[in-house]
Amino acid sequence: MPKILTGQIVFACGLAILNSIYASQIAQMELPFANGEPGPAFFPMILCALAYLCIAAIILSDLRDSLSESAPRGAGALLRVEVLGPILAITLTVLYILAFVYTGYAVATLGYTFLIALFFNYESSRQWLGSALKALATALGITLSGWLFFVKLFDLYLPIWEL
């Protein structure tokens, strides 16, 4: 039996939910041409309608593919990606922004670049010690060069130390 609910359909449904949240804000605005002019709601309304149309067409097309006997199994399903790496990268970046707020550039950047480099190095070599040493050198180098670039060379403000 063909699989109906593919990753593509789930993602398109997610976009439809986001579009509905967008639409909920349009509902709070004055109707277009209420005072003779297109107004702030006019363009977003067109976008919203266009988004719903595209989403509906994408879902229908994917449903047709998944129900079709001739379609190859898994066609249109979620492309095969390594899931752990992206989740880790997102989590580390979330932690980086939080650390940036509470500890400042130096500590946050040192930790973030160390962990990102450690992940890529370990994934490549499968050796903890070598990867950690390389990552430490990378983190020190990047943190220092970032400070030199942003603060010293381009004279931009960074909260260096907030502890």
Next chain:
Amino acid sequence: MSGQVLDGFLTLASPGTFLHLIAGFLLGLAFGAIPGLTATLAIALLLPFTFGMEVKDALVMVAAIYMAGIYAGSITGITLNIPGAPSGAITTLDGHALMKSGQGTQALGVSAFSSTIGGLVGVVVLIALAQPISALALLFQTPDKFSLVLLAVVTVTIVASGSLLKATLAMVIGLMISTVGIDPMVPLGRFDFDSYHLIEGIGLLPAVIGLFATCELIAQAGVPTRLAQAQTVAKVTRPKRRDFLPDRKLIKEIGFLTYAKSSTIGVLIGMLPGGGASMASFIAYAEAKRASRAPDKFGHGSYEGLAASESANNGMCGGAVIPLLTMGIPGDAVTAIIFGVLLIHGLVPGPALLGENFVTIAPMFAALFVSAIFVFLSVLAFGPLYLRLSQINRGLLYAFIGMISMVGVFASSFSFFQMWMALAIGVLAFLLRTFSYPVVPALMGVILGPYLEEFLRRSLIVSEGDPTIFLRSPGSLVFLLMTAMFIWFLRIRPARLRKRAEAG
């Protein structure tokens, strides 16, 4: 005008500006050559730094990245069969075949020489045509401007590879992002969810960083190193610098006509919205093959094919800048980000830009010209290094990209909220990429959204709500017809031909 162009060249003689040119050029080379990184990403990462630069330095650096980045896409394509950028994909066909047959250094030399020729032709055309086109574009009225921006948005959407529906939806998402914040015509907050952060809107910089840099970091974290290096089929050798000088006999064999025709194709395609380096190199390659005395060699190590695709993709650089500066239409992702660089410095690309600010923009023309020459010199200087570029440590590379992305957004806005926005847009862009939605139309939506909306609403106010104003204005009608023509030639006709071929 020629005096102002000359002044632009003289500006490059200042040591500070020249250093920016060199730095941009090297950055473009590195990002273009490393698979997974592109000139687009390099310019996106440069955006936060441009806040602290003088306008001329920022434009010079961006121009150098553009020219070098487009060329460098072919380097790892030739050496390792992994094009560093999409523009190097066609070059890879013959370049890597030559590499495998032991002619790698000559292939790199001919590639650089051809890129220089194409690049120079593109810049000369840019200098010659930029002001006349600007003068013409000054006559445009609001409905004409709307149809022009619509043409840009539609063409970039329809040339995106894959599903048209997905490309359209990605473009709409970009346009939606652009509507967040204060309304462009009345003092009213939109889509702010009563948050004082959102009422400022989503900055261009977090959007660009999110769509390209953050998204790239997240995506690369999902690609195991063994897969990233799986296509490495060529052994790295250590040749001498003089080996990279192209043989005169080879240049003669390729012929003046191939260079002239391919460069012109590159410039013309660059001028079309949505053209891009990949399309330029593909069409020039196809034309060179059609006209060649040895078409069978194409794809198996033809210097003619290599020269055609490389002349065209660098010729495109000058051509693509023409609609950007004269009409405010960025034709591809790189020029879309250059649009952002100009905006950040208070320069609005469009008909009035060159009239009012030619002196400011002229160093950019000069930088494109000098960078085109540097392309050839670079192969002599760094040829041996090119062969080892793809072996850069991924941990170092992506830790650097992660830091620059986030700190860059903060340094340009002093806002932690914009850092969150960059991450959120990065995650969204990653999901879009994962599910085969192209990201470039979304970028075009973010950048051109405010203009599209403003020109649409102004036109309808003038016409009291009558949409036929877009058909009554001759300029607008021409652009709408061009939009329809592009849709026909780039989407409908190829689809029909494909169907007919499948049926037959």
